Amino acid sequence: MNSFDADKKLPEIVEGKVDWKGRVAIKYKHGGIRASLLILATFGFENLATLGPAVNMVTYFIGLLHFGVADASNTLTNFMGTSYILSIVMAVFADTFVGRFKITVAGACLEILGLGLLAIQAHYPSLKPAPCNAFDPTANCEKLSGSQKALLFIGLYLWAIGGGATKAGLPAHGADQFDEKDPKEAKQMSTFFNSLLLAVCIGGAVSITLLVWIQDNKGWDWGFGVSTIAMILAVFLFVAGLPMYRLQIIGDPTNPAAEIIRVFVAAIRNRNLSLPEDPTDLYELNKDKEAALETEFLPHTDTFRFLDKAAIISDVTYQPETSPPNPWRLCRVTQVENAKTLHGMIPIFGCTIIMTLCLAQLQTFSIQQAQTMDKSINSNFEIPAASLPILPVAFLIVIIPFYDRIAVPFIRKFTGVPTGITHLQRIGVGLVLSAISMAVAAILEVKRKAVAREHNLLDANPKTQPLPISIFWLSFQFFIFGIADMFTYVGLLEFFYSEAPKALKSLSTCFLWCSMALGYFCSTVLVKMVNRATKGITRSGGWLAGNNINRNHLNLFYWLLSILSLINFSVYLFAAWRYKYRAQISPVVKNGDDREEKSKA
Numbered sequence: 001m002n003s004f005d006a007d008k009k010l011p012e013i014v015e016g017k018v019d020w021k022g023r024v025a026i027k028y029k030h031g032g033i034r035a036s037l038l039i040l041a042t043f044g045f046e047n048l049a050t051l052g053p054a055v056n057m058v059t060y061f062i063g064l065l066h067f068g069v070a071d072a073s074n075t076l077t078n079f080m081g082t083s084y085i086l087s088i089v090m091a092v093f094a095d096t097f098v099g100r101f102k103i104t105v106a107g108a109c110l111e112i113l114g115l116g117l118l119a120i121q122a123h124y125p126s127l128k129p130a131p132c133n134a135f136d137p138t139a140n141c142e143k144l145s146g147s148q149k150a151l152l153f154i155g156l157y158l159w160a161i162g163g164g165a166t167k168a169g170l171p172a173h174g175a176d177q178f179d180e181k182d183p184k185e186a187k188q189m190s191t192f193f194n195s196l197l198l199a200v201c202i203g204g205a206v207s208i209t210l211l212v213w214i215q216d217n218k219g220w221d222w223g224f225g226v227s228t229i230a231m232i233l234a235v236f237l238f239v240a241g242l243p244m245y246r247l248q249i250i251g252d253p254t255n256p257a258a259e260i261i262r263v264f265v266a267a268i269r270n271r272n273l274s275l276p277e278d279p280t281d282l283y284e285l286n287k288d289k290e291a292a293l294e295t296e297f298l299p300h301t302d303t304f305r306f307l308d309k310a311a312i313i314s315d316v317t318y319q320p321e322t323s324p325p326n327p328w329r330l331c332r333v334t335q336v337e338n339a340k341t342l343h344g345m346i347p348i349f350g351c352t353i354i355m356t357l358c359l360a361q362l363q364t365f366s367i368q369q370a371q372t373m374d375k376s377i378n379s380n381f382e383i384p385a386a387s388l389p390i391l392p393v394a395f396l397i398v399i400i401p402f403y404d405r406i407a408v409p410f411i412r413k414f415t416g417v418p419t420g421i422t423h424l425q426r427i428g429v430g431l432v433l434s435a436i437s438m439a440v441a442a443i444l445e446v447k448r449k450a451v452a453r454e455h456n457l458l459d460a461n462p463k464t465q466p467l468p469i470s471i472f473w474l475s476f477q478f479f480i481f482g483i484a485d486m487f488t489y490v491g492l493l494e495f496f497y498s499e500a501p502k503a504l505k506s507l508s509t510c511f512l513w514c515s516m517a518l519g520y521f522c523s524t525v526l527v528k529m530v531n532r533a534t535k536g537i538t539r540s541g542g543w544l545a546g547n548n549i550n551r552n553h554l555n556l557f558y559w560l561l562s563i564l565s566l567i568n569f570s571v572y573l574f575a576a577w578r579y580k581y582r583a584q585i586s587p588v589v590k591n592g593d594d595r596e597e598k599s600k601a
Contacts, residue, residue, distance in 0.1 A: 012026065012027040012028070013025065013026055013027070014026065014027055014030065014031065014179055014246055015179075015181075016248075016249060017030070017031070017176065017246035017247060017248065017249070018246075018247050018249055019243070019245070019246070019247065020242045020243060020245065020247065025246040025247070027179070027182075029244070030244055030245065030246045031176070031177035031178065031179075031244070031245065031246035032177060032178070032185070032188070033188055034244060035177045035241055035244045035245050035246070036174050036177045036178075036188075036192050036195075038237055038238065038240065038241035039170060039173060039174040039177070039238070039241070040174070040192075040195055040196065040199040041199070041234075041237050042104075042170060042234045042235075042237050042238040043170050043171075043174075043196060043199045043200060043203070044199040044200070044202055044203035045203060045230050045231070045233050045234035045237065046108070046111070046166055046170070046203070046230075046231065046234050047199070047200045047203035047204050047207060048203035048204070048206050048207045048211065048230050049111070049115065049207070049226075049227040049228070049230035049231045049234065050111070050159075050163060050207070050227065051203070051204040051207040051208060052204075052207035052208050052210075052211035052212045052215065052223070052227070052386065053115075053118075053207075053211070053215070053223060053224065053227055054076070054079075054080065054363065055207075055208055055212070055363055055367065055386045055389060056208075056212050056215055056216075056223075056367065056384070056385075056386035057072075057076050057079075058072045058073060058076055058363075058364050058367055058368060059215075059216075059367065059368075059371065059385065059386065060122075060215070060220055061075055061076070062368075062547065064122070064128060064129075064131075064220060065128060065129060065144055065152070066129050066132060066141040066142065066143055066144070068545075068546065068547055069365075069368060069544065069545075069546065069547055069549060069552070070527055070528075070531060070542075070544050070545060072364070073360075073364035073365060073523075073524075073527055073544075074523075074524040074527055074528070076360075076363065076364055077360045077364065077520040077521070077523040077524045077527075078520070078521070078524055079156050079157070079159075079160055080160075080360070080363075080516075080517075080520040081516075081517040081518070081519075081520030081521040081524070082157065082160045082164075082517070083159075083160040083161075083163040083164050083167070083517075084164065084167070084513040084514065084516045084517030084520065085164070085513075085514060085517035085518070085521075086160065086161055086163075086164025086165070086168075087164040087165075087167040087168040087510045087513040087514070087517075088168070088510045088513070088514050089164070090103055090107065090164050090165040090167075090168035090169070091168035091169075091172065091510045092257055094165075094168055094169055094172075095248070095257075096250075097250065098250065099247060099248055099250050100168075100169040100170075100172050100173040100176065100247075100248060101169070101173055101242070101245065101247055103165050103168060103169040104165065104166055104169030104170055104173060104238060105235065105238065105239065106162075106165055107161070107162040107163070107164065107165020107166040107168075107169060108162060108165075108166055108231055108234055108235045108238070109162070109235065110158050110159070110161050110162030110165065111158075111159050111162035111163055111166065111231050112162075112228055112231045112232060112235070113158050113162070114154075114155045114156065114157070114158030114159030114160075114161075114162060115155070115159055115224050115227045115228040115231060116155075116224075116228050117151065117154060117155035117158065118152070118155040118156070118159070118220075118224045119220075119221050119223075119224035119225045119227075119228055120221075121148070121151050121152060121155065122219065122220035122221040122223075122224055123219075123221035127148055127151060128144070128148060129141065129142040129143060129144060129145075129148070130142050133461065164513075167510070167513050168510055168513075171193075171196060173245070174192055174196065175189055175192065175193075176245075176246050176247070176248055177192075177245065177246055178192065193490075193493060193494065193497070194400065194404050194490075197396070197400060197486075197489075197490055198396075198397065198400050198401070201393050201396045201397045201400070202397060204389075204393050205390055205393045205394060205397065208386060208387050208389050208390050208393065209387050209390050211223060211226060211227065212384045212386040212387045213384055213387070214226055215384075215386075216384045216386075259327075259331070259335050259338070260335075260338060260339050260342060260501075262310075262327050262328050262331055262335070263307060263310045263331050263335055263336050263338075263339035264307070264310075264339065265328050266309070266310035266311075266327075266328060266329050266330060266331050267306055267307050267308075267309045267310040269328070269329060270309040270310060270312050270314075270316075270329070271306075271309060273309055273312045273314055273316070274312075275305065275308055275309065275312065276312070279300040279308070279333075280300075281313065282300065282308060282311040282312065282313070282333050282336075283311045283312070283313050283325075283330055283331070283332060283333065284297070284311070284332050284333045284334065285297075285332060297333075297334050298333065298334040298337040298338070299337070300333050300337065301337060301340065301580070303340055303344065303580060304340045304343055304344070307336050307339055307340055307343070308336060310330070310331040310335075310336050310339075311330065311331055311332065311333050311335075311336050312330075313330070316329070338501035341499060341500070341501060342500070342501070344579055344580065345495075345496070345499060345500075345511075345579075347571075347575035347578075347579075348424070348427070348495070348572070348575055348576065348579060349511060349514075349515055350575075351431070351568055351569075351571055351572035351575055352427065352431070352488060352492055352515045352519075353515055353518045353519045353522060354431075354434075354519070354522075354561075354564055354565055354568040355430065355431060355434045355484070355488055355519065355565070355568075356515060356516045356518070356519020356520060356522075356523075357519045357520075357522050357523045357526065357561065357564075358434050358437065358438050358481070358561050358565060359434075359481065359485075359516075359519065360519060360520050360523035361438075361441070361523070361557075361558070361561065362389070362437075362441075362477065362478060362481055364523075365544070365549070365554055365557075366388075366441065366474060366477065366478070367385050367386055367388075368385075368549050369445065369448060369474060369549060369554070370385035370386075370388050370471050370474055371385045371462045371463075372448070372452070372460075372462040372466060372467050372549060372550065373385075373448065373466055373467050373469050373470065373471040373473070373474070374466045374467065374468060374469060374470050374471060375466065375471045383471060385471065388471060388474055388475060388478055389478055389482075391475045391478055391479055391482070392478050392479050392481065392482020392483070392485070393482065395479065395482055395483070396482055396485070396486055399483075399486065400486065403486070407420065408420035423491050423492075423494050423495035423498065423499075424491075424495065424576040424579065426487050426488070426490070426491030426494075427487065427488050427491040427492060427495065427572075427576075428569070428572060428573070428576060429484075429487045429488075430483075430484040430485070430486070430487035430488025430489070430491065431484070431488060431565065431568065431569045431572055432484075432569055433480055433481070433483055433484035433487065434481060434484040434488070434565055435562050435565035435566050435569060436480055436562075437477050437480040437481040437484060438477075438558050438559075438561040438562035438565055439558070439559070439562040440476050440477045440480060441474075441477040441558040442555045442556075442558035442559045442562060443555075444473050444474060444476065444477060445554050445555035445558060446555045447469070447473065448467065448469055448473070449550060449555065451467050451468060451469045452467050452550045455467070455468060457550070458548075458550045458551060459548065459550070459551075460550075489512060492511070492512045492515065493512050496511040496512060499581070527544055530542070530543050530544060530557060530560070531543065531544055531545050534553070538553060539551070543556055543557050544557060
């Protein structure tokens, strides 16, 4: 056997990844499509367990716990916002201390505990208020006691913390199963991210049909119980793949998030120093002297020049006899450019918050609209109000493979862009559609209230006297927003992942969750502000006050959101026009000659 044949027999290792016993991961044995399928299935089960309760939770808060409409909406959006914002904290914690696999398992266990507590509260009468018709304005319904409220919020926020951990761990752990340096696996990683949304949609479709039906017809104790079982199955599926996973190495002394913070700190500390006329005079590692290191280099750009002050070499920042220089006073040009990239992404990030604010209304007020309408499909079956989002979800299940496999290759022929249209164009399409969705919602709300007024049903009990207008009228606003979802949220995920510095790519998957978190929190603030501003000019005490949605002015609130969305889109156009796509990273340096050859290639 010659040396070439012997080399072919050697196992191909994966740099920077280990197996569950801490040994170097081996290709074709660890990671790849097979391992990612278990991760996708886990994400599907997690969404099955959580989407239905989240969408239908306002009904639970109002009908069983006797919250007001606005309070129920704000409680849900605060819960959702907390879950999404915690994903950032959990991602940093996972990368620094415990790893993505462990943070995912811990998060799923917390979700099981939280959902289990909510199931117990929903089952035992002593743990919730006595039954009462919360929609009757003359009824004096009992409110949650202190201990009952404590149990509710402990269950909710254990669920929120666990959800934040799984959102932080699962997508990044899935990406860990592929090697970006391998062209074949790089394509598989792209397919994984597209499949991630598909798994979410499939799990969500089951959740907002079967699980919502169980909640409405068998009871919320059964609903939370089934969610708990689904999460247990998710954990078993995820853990079963441990022997085949590629795991990240914990304990890397270079903390990429800390490096970004150091750039801003150093720029502020060096604010009184003057920038050199020649950018090559800024601090960077000597590429020849550092030939033994595996180091990345980015070219200097002229944007956000203030941050360049973090790389100014002076007697204050750099003492040749001191090695290495103080990282809180002097940073490499590459580190500064990474910080510039993140700084430039902030306006794009901010312009997506309004869209989640609109999404929050579809999960809260639109569900309450649906509760008042005729939900019958035929004489024997009624569609639960919270199951209405099945229409856009079902559409996404069909359109995502079509878009990925047919539309993108077709559009690519005309644009020359590998993804068909750029990430920023895709986000912009979604933002426009979300504004249209809110305008359509406002028009349909006027129609719904007109039907209630014509039939003298403004004060009717929605459970016993539904309005003679089909629930499927609301499908228009859900349908349009579902398409917006596909464009903006998937576009955001791809944009953040492709534009973020390489060292921050795992954390970048959480930028989307952070945007959604801020949208939910802004929804809470906006609802309170609108109610306070309109308290004295409406009979109901505010556009969104009270439990009777027929007496509210939800249509005006939707118009407000549509106008805010259009203003936001105008700002987005300016931000997208100014955005400069990130420069490509220089090839990895392993020796000086090799680098020079690759750079010329």
